[in-house]
Amino acid sequence: xxxxxxxxxxxxxxxQGEPKVVRGLEAKNIxxxxxxxxxxxxxxLRFPERTVTGLIGPSGCGKSTFIRLxxxxxxxxxxxxxxxxxxxxxHDIYSPEVDxxxxxxxxxxxxxxxxxxPAMNIRENVLSGIKLAHLKVADHDAIVESCLTRAGLWKEVxxxxxxxxxxxxxxxxxRLCIARSLxxxxxxxxxxEPCSALDPGSTLRIEETIKELVEKIAVVIVTHxxxxxxxxxxxxxxxxxxxxxxxxxxxxxxxxxFTNPSDTRTADYVQGKFG
Amino acid sequence: MSISPSVQATPEARxxxxxxxxxxxxxxxxxxxxxxxxxILLGLIGTFLFVRxxxxxxDRGLKFITGSNWTAGSGDGIIPDDFSIGPMLTGTILVSVxxxxxxMPLAIGGALFVEFYATPKVRRVLTTLLDLAAAIPSLxxxxxxxxxxxxxxxRWSDLLNSRFGWLPFIKVQNEVFGRSxxxxxxxxxxxITPIITSVSREVFSRTPRDLVDTCYALGGTRWGAIKTVxxxxxxxxxxxxxxxxxxxxxxxxxxxxxxxxxxxRYNFRILESEGGNIASLIALKFGEATEYELxxxxxxxxxxxxxxxxxxxxxxxxxxxxxxxx
Ligand SMILES: Nc1ncnc2c1ncn2[C@@H]1O[C@H](COP(=O)(O)OP(=O)(O)OP(=O)(O)O)[C@@H](O)[C@H]1O
Ligand SMILES: [Mg+2]
Numbered sequence: 269x270x271x272x273x274x275x276x277x278x279x280x281x282x283x284q285g286e287p288k289v290v291r292g293l294e295a296k297n298i299x300x301x302x303x304x305x306x307x308x309x310x311x312x313l314r315f316p317e318r319t320v321t322g323l324i325g326p327s328g329c330g331k332s333t334f335i336r337l338x339x340x341x342x343x344x345x346x347x348x349x350x351x352x353x354x355x356x357x358x359h360d361i362y363s364p365e366v367d368x369x370x371x372x373x374x375x376x377x378x379x380x381x382x383x384x385x386p387a388m389n390i391r392e393n394v395l396s397g398i399k400l401a402h403l404k405v406a407d408h409d410a411i412v413e414s415c416l417t418r419a420g421l422w423k424e425v426x427x428x429x430x431x432x433x434x435x436x437x438x439x440x441x442x443r444l445c446i447a448r449s450l451x452x453x454x455x456x457x458x459x460x461e462p463c464s465a466l467d468p469g470s471t472l473r474i475e476e477t478i479k480e481l482v483e484k485i486a487v488v489i490v491t492h493x494x495x496x497x498x499x500x501x502x503x504x505x506x507x508x509x510x511x512x513x514x515x516x517x518x519x520x521x522x523x524x525x526f527t528n529p530s531d532t533r534t535a536d537y538v539q540g541k542f543g
Numbered sequence: 544m545s546i547s548p549s550v551q552a553t554p555e556a557r558x559x560x561x562x563x564x565x566x567x568x569x570x571x572x573x574x575x576x577x578x579x580x581x582x583i584l585l586g587l588i589g590t591f592l593f594v595r596x597x598x599x600x601x602d603r604g605l606k607f608i609t610g611s612n613w614t615a616g617s618g619d620g621i622i623p624d625d626f627s628i629g630p631m632l633t634g635t636i637l638v639s640v641x642x643x644x645x646x647m648p649l650a651i652g653g654a655l656f657v658e659f660y661a662t663p664k665v666r667r668v669l670t671t672l673l674d675l676a677a678a679i680p681s682l683x684x685x686x687x688x689x690x691x692x693x694x695x696x697x698r699w700s701d702l703l704n705s706r707f708g709w710l711p712f713i714k715v716q717n718e719v720f721g722r723s724x725x726x727x728x729x730x731x732x733x734x735i736t737p738i739i740t741s742v743s744r745e746v747f748s749r750t751p752r753d754l755v756d757t758c759y760a761l762g763g764t765r766w767g768a769i770k771t772v773x774x775x776x777x778x779x780x781x782x783x784x785x786x787x788x789x790x791x792x793x794x795x796x797x798x799x800x801x802x803x804x805x806x807x808r809y810n811f812r813i814l815e816s817e818g819g820n821i822a823s824l825i826a827l828k829f830g831e832a833t834e835y836e837l838x839x840x841x842x843x844x845x846x847x848x849x850x851x852x853x854x855x856x857x858x859x860x861x862x863x864x865x866x867x868x869x
Contacts, residue, residue: 341756341759341760344756344759346663369759369762369763369764372759372761372762373761373762376760376761377756377757377760379753379756379757380753381753383751383753383754383757385754385757385771385772385775386754386775386776387772387776396761396771397761397763399767400758400761400762400763400764400767400768400771401761401762401763401767448757448761449760449761452761452762
């Protein structure tokens with residue numbers, strides 16, 4: 269079977285002179301299966317530091333599957349398999365010696381539905397990752413403040429840090445989830461349709477947040493909202509699955525992809541002609 | 544011009560009526576009837592028990608609960624009837640609590656293993672087995688306890704006694720370790736563990752997937768996810784399962800009857816070879832009871848009925864409080 273995780277080559281060759289280490293995250297020839305169902309075919313994509321990459325494409329083309337592959341969440345689904353490589357700063361995160369939990373610490377994730385931990389208050393929610401990963405930090409208060417500030421939520425909640433996460437509005441909850449992801453200092457943040465459950469106002473707030481985040485980290489965002497992709501992303505990748513497994517049609521600078529794509533299907537999709 | 548400065552009183556809240564359609568009406572009647580039936584049954588049982596035993600409570604008052612004698616009189620008044628259930632009541636609680644304390648860690652650990660560590664195939668098999676085990680009649684457990692477990696139970700008791708003998712409830716007077724509340728409690732624990740495990744597993748499996756995923760995405764381990772979301776989420780369900788088990792333990796007859804020396808003396812030393820519970824008392828005395836003794840047994844049943852009711856109400860309020868908090 270070809271469904272094994274290939275781990276032999278990494279792009280860091282020990283050769284003197286030219287260590288071709290690519291900073292940031294890079295997917296190389298990724299395939300994915302659910303059982304026998306081939307859902308992603310040969311996707312290669314780079315996510316340089318300090319950029320926002322938008323993933324677009326019709327429903328079911330494998331965008332969620334793809335980003336879950338980027339932080340090894342894919343393997344939690346029974347029967348899930350993959351092939352190819354995901355390189356983080358040149359190291360294959362699927363190598364047998366790699367601790368998946370450590371990878372997820374570096375590559376964080378925000379989910380579609382805002383989901384603060386229900387049994388915890390706002391402050392505890394922000395600090396939950398630190399507790400989960402057993403990180404040592406000197407000043408919890410400082411972390412809470414800085415993460416909530418970066419997530420654009422500090423002003424609204426600083427006087428009620430001990431209220432439960434559930435007492436916030438949906439948009440605030442989602443920003444709380446972003447703050448929670450930031451607390452463990454990831455270098456990449458994956459977001460799977462983070463605004464699809466939110467109102468336009470909250471959506472804009474999150475987009476502003478993303479623009480601030482990207483001064484430090486890379487963001488990968490899946491979205492069905494073309495305007496959103498155009499607004500927030502620097503690069504955009506268009507996926508498609510016409511019957512078979514999903515594949516990457518085209519990836520380019522967002523401006524180019526939206527104004528002058530090289531594939532007609534991309535043009536049709538971004539203009540809303542299908543999908 | 545004609546708008547007068549209205550001095551309107553705040554209006555009364557309007558009465559809102561709900562119109563049910565036919566299907567809804569019929570269904571509503573059926574479920575209401577169902578709910579009422581069980582309530583009425585409960586009430587009838589309680590009333591029946593109380594009426595049948597009222598004479599006992601009248602004659603003996605609180606002494607029926609606190610006294611520690613069960614002597615059938617000679618009938619001619621030379622030896623008077625003396626019925627009270629103190630040791631059996633405390634014995635019921637003691638044995639059940641032992642069973643619960645032993646089974647809870649086993650059940651929670653087992654449920655977590657099945658749900659989070661076992662491979663899908665093993666999980667399927669174990670889930671089925673658990674549900675089957677929950678349906679095994681207690682007589683089987685009683686026999687297993689007598690024939691097989693008691694020798695282990697005695698050895699464990701010996702060990703407990705030599706290590707923790709300084710604890711007042713572990714200390715024994717004579718070093719005979721069989722047929723003690725501890726041994727009976729162990730067998731009861733094995734009797735109620737499957738049902739508690741089964742219920743706990745069920746609630747653990749309902750933990751929202753994306754909360755668990757979030758824990759992993761934050762660099763957490765499986766155990767981290769369990770501690771952070773699964774246990775808080777499942778807490779009330781686990782308590783519910785525990786109460787189900789406790790209910791079974793409180794009313795357990797055969798296993799205790801077979802495994803415990805029924806002795807009418809207050810005993811809180813769990814390794815001592817004496818004890819009893821209300822249900823086994825009833826089973827023991829029922830066959831050759833005089834008419835008056837029969838009433839006393841019904842009264843004992845009434846006390847057990849109340850005890851179970853109270854336990855269930857406390858459990859319900861714990862469950863309610865722990866779910867309301869979020
Ligand atoms: N847990 C799963 N088990 C089996 N098949 C799955 C599973 N999750 C997704 N799939 C299949 O994989 C394919 C890709 O799904 P995926 O969720 O990645 O699509 P998507 O692009 O994120 O869609 P959407 O835009 O609707 O979120 C689909 O055909 C789907 O049926
Ligand atoms: Mg998706």
